[in-house]
Amino acid sequence: MMNILPKLLLLIALFFQSALVSADNNEITLLNLTNPQRSTGIQIGDVLKRSLTFETATPQQTITKALPAKGMRNDEVELIATNIELLKEGSKNQYKIELVYQVFNNATRTKVMALPAQTINITSNEKLSLPAWRFWFSPLVETSIFNAKANVQPQVKPPFIDNNQYAIGLKVFAGMLILSILGLIYVNADAKWLPFYKGNFSYAHKEIKQLSQSKLPDANSLKKAIFCLHMSFNKTYGNNLFANHLDDFISQHPRFKPLNNEIIEFFKLSNQTLFTNQIDNGHELMLKLLSLSKSLRNCERGV
Amino acid sequence: MKTAKIDNQLSDWRDKALKLESEVKKVIIGQDKAIKLMNIAIFARGHVLLEGGVGVGKTTLLQAITRGIGGAYERIEGTVDLMPNDLIYHTFLGSDGRPQIDEGPLLRAGENLSVFFFNEINRARPQVHALMLRVMAERNVSAFRKEYRLPHMLVFADRNQVEKNETFEIPSAARDRFMMEIPIEIPDDREIRKSLIFNTRFQHTEKLTQQVESDILHFDQLNDFSDYLQNHIQASDVMEDYALDLWEATQDPVKYGIKLDTVDVSKLIQAGASPRGMGMLLKAARVHAWMMQRENLYPEDIHAVFHEIISHRLAFNSMYESRRTALARELSGHILSQVTVPSKAK
Numbered sequence: 001m002m003n004i005l006p007k008l009l010l011l012i013a014l015f016f017q018s019a020l021v022s023a024d025n026n027e028i029t030l031l032n033l034t035n036p037q038r039s040t041g042i043q044i045g046d047v048l049k050r051s052l053t054f055e056t057a058t059p060q061q062t063i064t065k066a067l068p069a070k071g072m073r074n075d076e077v078e079l080i081a082t083n084i085e086l087l088k089e090g091s092k093n094q095y096k097i098e099l100v101y102q103v104f105n106n107a108t109r110t111k112v113m114a115l116p117a118q119t120i121n122i123t124s125n126e127k128l129s130l131p132a133w134r135f136w137f138s139p140l141v142e143t144s145i146f147n148a149k150a151n152v153q154p155q156v157k158p159p160f161i162d163n164n165q166y167a168i169g170l171k172v173f174a175g176m177l178i179l180s181i182l183g184l185i186y187v188n189a190d191a192k193w194l195p196f197y198k199g200n201f202s203y204a205h206k207e208i209k210q211l212s213q214s215k216l217p218d219a220n221s222l223k224k225a226i227f228c229l230h231m232s233f234n235k236t237y238g239n240n241l242f243a244n245h246l247d248d249f250i251s252q253h254p255r256f257k258p259l260n261n262e263i264i265e266f267f268k269l270s271n272q273t274l275f276t277n278q279i280d281n282g283h284e285l286m287l288k289l290l291s292l293s294k295s296l297r298n299c300e301r302g303v
Numbered sequence: 304m305k306t307a308k309i310d311n312q313l314s315d316w317r318d319k320a321l322k323l324e325s326e327v328k329k330v331i332i333g334q335d336k337a338i339k340l341m342n343i344a345i346f347a348r349g350h351v352l353l354e355g356g357v358g359v360g361k362t363t364l365l366q367a368i369t370r371g372i373g374g375a376y377e378r379i380e381g382t383v384d385l386m387p388n389d390l391i392y393h394t395f396l397g398s399d400g401r402p403q404i405d406e407g408p409l410l411r412a413g414e415n416l417s418v419f420f421f422n423e424i425n426r427a428r429p430q431v432h433a434l435m436l437r438v439m440a441e442r443n444v445s446a447f448r449k450e451y452r453l454p455h456m457l458v459f460a461d462r463n464q465v466e467k468n469e470t471f472e473i474p475s476a477a478r479d480r481f482m483m484e485i486p487i488e489i490p491d492d493r494e495i496r497k498s499l500i501f502n503t504r505f506q507h508t509e510k511l512t513q514q515v516e517s518d519i520l521h522f523d524q525l526n527d528f529s530d531y532l533q534n535h536i537q538a539s540d541v542m543e544d545y546a547l548d549l550w551e552a553t554q555d556p557v558k559y560g561i562k563l564d565t566v567d568v569s570k571l572i573q574a575g576a577s578p579r580g581m582g583m584l585l586k587a588a589r590v591h592a593w594m595m596q597r598e599n600l601y602p603e604d605i606h607a608v609f610h611e612i613i614s615h616r617l618a619f620n621s622m623y624e625s626r627r628t629a630l631a632r633e634l635s636g637h638i639l640s641q642v643t644v645p646s647k648a649k
Contacts, residue, residue, distance in 0.1 A: 223541070230643070230644065231643065234643060239640035239641070240639065240640050240641070240642070240643055240644065242602060242603060242606065243603065244603060271601055274539060274541045274542075274644075275538075275539045275541060275542055275599050275600060275601050275602075276539065276598075276599040
């Protein structure tokens with residue numbers, strides 16, 4: 001019995017020794033584990049990848065068989081692809097395994113989800129344990145898919161339209177618009193700050209326009225309106241202009257020639273109003289003066 | 304009915320005035336403006352001083368007009384030895400050899416005197432001017448212990464501005480008695496000049512003036528019609544303001560921005576137009592308005608007579624007196640062109 005015991009102890013010792021050597025040869029070393037870069041804003045349909053690099057003496061075929069099956073779903077996260085790649089050969093080969101997941105959750109509120117913890121049993125002694133990796137799931141819409149449909153927005157920026165072909169037309173139009181506006185201002189404006197406002201008849205027209213705002217102009221308003229026009233004639237002529245000098249006035253300022261008859265008529269009306277005090281229709285007369293002053297202003301501006 | 308009668312009266316007299324003008328124009332050519340102005344003076348009952356060179360037709364013009372006015376016409380020549388009594392009486396030896404006194408040219412025709420022509424008035428002494436001042440202003444004169452009334456008399460005088468020897472400057476008071484001083488100038492038109500020297504009808508002055516129809520106006524009715532005319536023609540408040548502005552401009556031209564090229568205007572005027580002068584201006588302007596068939600005064604009416612009524616009334620500082628005729632014309636022209644109608648609205 002005493003002879004058997006040492007032998008038994010030796011046998012046991014040899015057994016454990018062989019077992020320890022075997023364990024040393026088949027040891028697996030995890031070198032790197034890479035999870036997805038972004039852990040927030042994950043939405044339904046997003047694909048998440050995690051990869052791990054390790055060394056082992058186990059042949060690739062054995063490892064491939066040990067990989068989890070595609071289609072495995074865990075908490076609305078489905079493993080949609082696996083991939084193994086031999087990175088380096090040696091006494092121990094270096095492998096890279098890639099696990100590809102897709103999220104199928106349709107929650108209407110943000111929630112915490114996770115790529116599942118995974119244990120890959122390569123051999124009975126070799127195991128790769130991957131911890132769960134948590135992330136924030138974000139719903140497409142706040143309440144339901146129905147509302148999301150009503151609020152569909154393009155996720156890609158619209159392509160730029162080539163506007164070069166319209167640029168010239170736009171510039172021409174803008175130029176014409178500016179010229180038109182300037183022309184209208186030139187013809188109609190009365191503002192004092194305008195450089196061409198200083199014309200004699202521009203001033204008269206503005207004064208008469210103010211005087212004509214009364215529906216029933218009194219004799220004084222009419223006289224003032226007539227005086228304004230006379231003053232403008234005088235300034236333009238350089239002296240007092242009377243009816244018997246009109247031919248001289250027109251010859252000096254031929255731009256007023258188209259209004260020759262109207263000017264003669266004005267002097268008659270002026271004489272009648274100022275020197276005979278006969279005013280038949282004050283309102284009508286004021287309108288005539290307004291119209292004449294505008295025509296004279298236009299002649300003065302050459303429009 | 305009354306209005307129609309008034310209109311007819313105005314129209315009839317206007318026809319007569321225009322006829323007088325046309326009759327005189329038949330014998331005096333190239334002086335249309337002077338003829339029109341004299342016609343205005345006749346209806347405004349104003350005395351006229353004609354100014355011009357020698358032989359330009361002043362006397363012929365006056366004779367022609369006088370014939371058209373009708374009434375008596377008297378004339379005297381201004382000389383350096385002319386004395387006032389020469390206008391009132393003259394002495395001569397009668398057929399009986401005794402000295403006799405007869406009425407002079409001023410009194411001879413009595414109330415029928417329509418035109419008294421004083422030829423070359425600037426040759427007469429100031430004493431004569433003084434007598435004329437009274438006669439022209441009051442139209443009466445005392446002589447032979449009684450007063451002679453000359454209600455229809457108009458004085459037409461002339462002066463020769465070219466010759467200065469043995470002449471006396473007419474004082475401003477005497478000038479002011481004349482309603483108008485009308486320049487008589489040689490016409491510029493060559494055709495008219497040719498007619499004046501080649502047409503033989505202009506060689507005999509007396510025959511020429513005989514061609515004017517006589518008594519067109521009926522001199523003894525002119526005063527009444529003139530008064531009526533003056534009351535008939537109206538002036539608006541604007542015209543009144545304008546006339547006042549013109550008057551002020553003759554007194555203070557600087558205030559109205561009047562400038563003359565060669566003269567310091569602020570030192571030019573010694574006295575502007577007198578109230579009598581402005582009254583005469585408006586009187587003559589009313590006649591012009593009537594001739595233009597209007598019942599209201601227009602600025603054109605004043606302009607038509609302004610130079611002839613105002614220029615000789617302006618008294619200049621002595622340093623400018625030697626150029627008075629030219630300066631007076633220039634100044635009155637500037638006044639009309641610078642004073643606006645009216646200068647401001649009320």
